[in-house]
Amino acid sequence: KRILCFFILCFLQKCPEFTDLNIGNALSGTKLRVQLLLYTRENPDCSERIIEHNVTASEYLNTTKKIVFVIHGFRPTGSPPAWLGDMKKFLLSSEDINLVIVDWNRGATTVNYITAVENCRKVAEILKNYIDQMLVDGASLDSMYMIGVSLGAHIAGFVGQKYNGRLGRITGLDPAGPSFTQEPPEQRLDPTDAQFVDVIHSDIDALGFKKPLGTIDFYPNGGMDQPGCPKTLFSGLQYFKCDHQRSVFLFLSSLKGECDIITYPCDSYLDYKRGKCVDCDAFQPMSCPVLGYHADRWKKLLIPNSSSTKAYFDTSDKDPFCMYNYLLDITTWNKSVRRGFIKVKLSDYAGDTVESEINSEASTFQQYKRVKILAGFHRDIEKIAKISLTFSTKTLIGPKHKLRILQMKLKSLNNPKRMQLCRYDFVLMENTELTFKPIPCSEKSP
Incomplete structure (x- = not known):
């Protein structure tokens, strides 16, 4: 019992x-x-x-x-x-x-x-x-x-x-x-x-x-x-x-x-x-x-x-799925219209680097026209020491193009209070990575 x-x-x-x-x-x-x-x-x-x-x-x-x-x-x-x-x-x-x-x-x-x-x-x-x-x-x-x-x-x-x-x-x-x-x-x-x-x-x-x-x-x-x-x-x-x-x-x-x-x-x-x-x-x-x-x-x-x-x-491919987004704001001064993609790499002072996902649609760059590009990263870099940009048209034949940049501005969307970073008056050669130290954007920057 x-x-x-x-x-x-x-x-x-x-x-x-x-x-x-x-x-x-x-x-x-x-x-x-x-x-x-x-x-x-x-x-x-x-x-x-x-x-x-x-x-x-x-x-x-x-x-x-x-x-x-x-x-x-x-x-x-x-x-x-x-x-x-x-x-x-x-x-x-x-x-x-x-x-x-x-x-x-x-x-x-x-x-x-x-x-x-x-x-x-x-x-x-x-x-x-x-x-x-x-x-x-x-x-x-x-x-x-x-x-x-x-x-x-x-x-x-x-x-x-x-x-x-x-x-x-x-x-x-x-x-x-x-x-x-x-x-x-x-x-x-x-x-x-x-x-x-x-x-x-x-x-x-x-x-x-x-x-x-x-x-x-x-x-x-x-x-x-x-x-x-x-x-x-x-x-x-x-x-x-x-x-x-x-x-x-x-x-x-x-x-x-x-x-x-x-x-x-x-x-x-x-x-x-x-x-x-x-x-x-x-x-x-x-x-x-x-x-x-x-x-x-x-x-x-x-x-x-x-x-x-x-x-x-957008998300990453695995948990916790977060992306860290930046807005790349570019004004070009090429006389001819250019269509292409810009890849962004960010580096901190220790040399740690993150690379953006490239948008599936090409951007159109016209003289003195601002173009906004969304750049997403799987990890965040709080203090950016260097920015690397690569311009590409993804064409296999024909001449290599240049993209003449009047102003570049990078803004963190996840942390909008962070200082915006700028660079002025430079040229991107197609398929050639350009690395530079950004400077804080001036208050008068549009």
Whole structure:
């Protein structure tokens, strides 16, 4: 009897876990079942399953604190999301919250994507039942925050609709495109679904949603072909999911606090790359919005009921994904028009060097016309000792050209208070690197 009691006690004390299924379940299909797993700083490693019709029985739920729901998407293989552990860990370390993992793996695990899409409305209805009880127990819609991944983003939107947009915030991490792209606002995530809706679009040419869906919509690297992701089918499953999942890992990066991913409100990625939208002067004193968990700090600067703001930025190919951007402002005095690329290298006093990523589009240099070029670096150099510039037309035949520079100005975008650096009256010979010591720009420099 003692042994039997011991095993019963162990079973009762076992931590509820996210449903772990397999490809067999996906092939046979799964019937929708939703469980809510609660984590707090008091139980960070062992979840508490919230009872559907008796939410108030929870031991750890504190309705005076923010309640954050994390909602996954389509699960064609049935396994728990690879990012789930880090999401839990870093959300709890960032803020003292109630973290609710919405597990609808039974219902999302199927090879029939349409079935999972149809279950989204049902999941939203179930979530509303839980939330209604939380509200009775003292919770506030203002302090509710939903983070939805792919299909989960639309589920969050459906929940927000049910409360007429009074939820505090929804974050959509690459909201699903298939089956939603042609749908009207009420059939998908929409800017009116919460008081603040921020969306990261990382796979707009395949699994994600291209058009703006939020109060502010972020498009890393233009929204597709993320750095470090496979480019061919030979990479297998990663080819299909890497771009789509990058939105999640970018969000996680914002929770780790290693660096801020700064973004730039702009009409298009091309305008951003041309350096047309990198000052954020209109948004002072808050400056440019940052990506991820702290994006809502920027909402105070937005005009109520205004159209969606699109923000663009580039990233590196691995965590923490931050780029350090500089604006290269050049005025040339060639009589003939020149088209080409300029590569920038920065060196510090110890000889450490970083090299810029070259823009995919050539710049056009005309006499006495200013050209702005965005130069991104994977690492930051705080005190620049030398600047190296290389001009190239990328043509293999024909004469080598010169680019006559009247003025060059280099400005840090990540740290705009840093001194701007200048150089005047010099010539770049094509494909020949020129290295020089910059000087502080004069106050009269345009």
